[in-house]
Amino acid sequence: RNKTASRAFRRLAQANTALTDPVGRRNYRDYGHPDGPQLQRIGMALPDFLMGGSEQAIIWTYLIGLVLVVLWAIIYMSRKNSKEAPAACGQDDLQHLVETLLRPGLDNNDEDALWAAIAGAPICFRKGEVGETAAGEDMTAQLCADLTAVGCAAFAGAAPCPQVHNLGPEGRHALALLLARLHLPGSHSLWPKGSDEERAKIQADQDLVVDRAMLCLDLLMQVAGQGKSFALAALAVGAKARLRRGQASADGPGAREAQAQELATLGLAAPRISISVKAETYDEPEIAVGDTVTVTCTVKRMNGSGGLPYKGKDMRGSPVEHGEPWWVLLRVNGGLLAAQPWLMPLNKAEAACEVKLPAPPAPGKYRLTCDVMSPMFIGADISEQIIMKVVDLNEIGTPPQSHHQALEGEDGEED
16 A cells, blocks of 8 residues: 555565576666566557667657657648648639629729729638638738738728739739639529520629629739749630630630630640540440440640640649540530530640440431530630441340340350
8 A cells, every 4th residue: 555665565576586587687687677678658569679779768769750750740731731722712702703893983994993903802812711811800901911012001092002913923823713713603604594684784794794804814814924924824814715605706706816816925825636536335346226335535635735834733723723624525416415524634645535325226327426625715626526336136136135245146156
């Protein structure tokens, strides 16, 4: 019951064992205990090559290793979060941007006034902010701190507000992302519904938003051209093309000429691709009624990486972060059968997109058309057509089974 006496008794017992046993005496001299190293106190099972050292040295080794692992984890997570931060703008920020672009009284010819209105809106141009400000902080003050020009303490016109040229790289990136999302369903639809009056009002608002968004993108493109920021250029050019494709006259010659001129100013070009199409089932070119057809569309780049020098680390959060987007549409005898979005890897000159679909229900020859369309560029679309022959194996005396089994049976009969 007396801890002090018990501890002294244990030490006497250990010393007695060390005096009467040679092995215990050596262990007591080397490790302070007749039974050798005592590691149960720290609850660790150490490998044999660490058993010869002192207990304190082993503990310090483990502690240092643990600290290094924790530091590595902290650095890794901080770098990962910083990469994902530019894409943190949410739906509320997009709505604020639309409301700002709809603000009456703005002069579309006055870039400073338009930019002052956008800079004063509660939009997340800073990393880590998802549509809301931190407690006790004013978004306008935060935005002013990001702008390098002096004298932007008030956006009411007391001092001239800087243009987009003076916004930090993260702010430009976030603004370009918001502008690129204007065309998406659920944000600001470009296809209004309702009565004629409602559609006319919505269409007028949409035209105003698109016009002012185009002006903002023009400013971003100027900055990209001056600073050789190809990542920002890719975002701005892609956003303008997406907005154009959402309008009725998107594929007109005027839109194509405007895009070509913008790209030429930046020393860039729209992507050009070539495609080849094949349809097969069970790796055989002959297709039977009831089979599943695999249509493979092979896309090959004709001018480098799509004409825009994409850089993966700079494109985080952008529409091309994981690849260049394309639409793959399959038509049989003119009727749309399948539509699939597809990402062309940025670091590859050639890639294949596979689409599985059921074979036509009746035998015959069918015209299979594969359309590969770019949602980001006008005039980059391409089409390829092949003839797909479908047979009915039952009509030629083959029992109802899979086409692959039927072909194996025919090969066996020939043998």
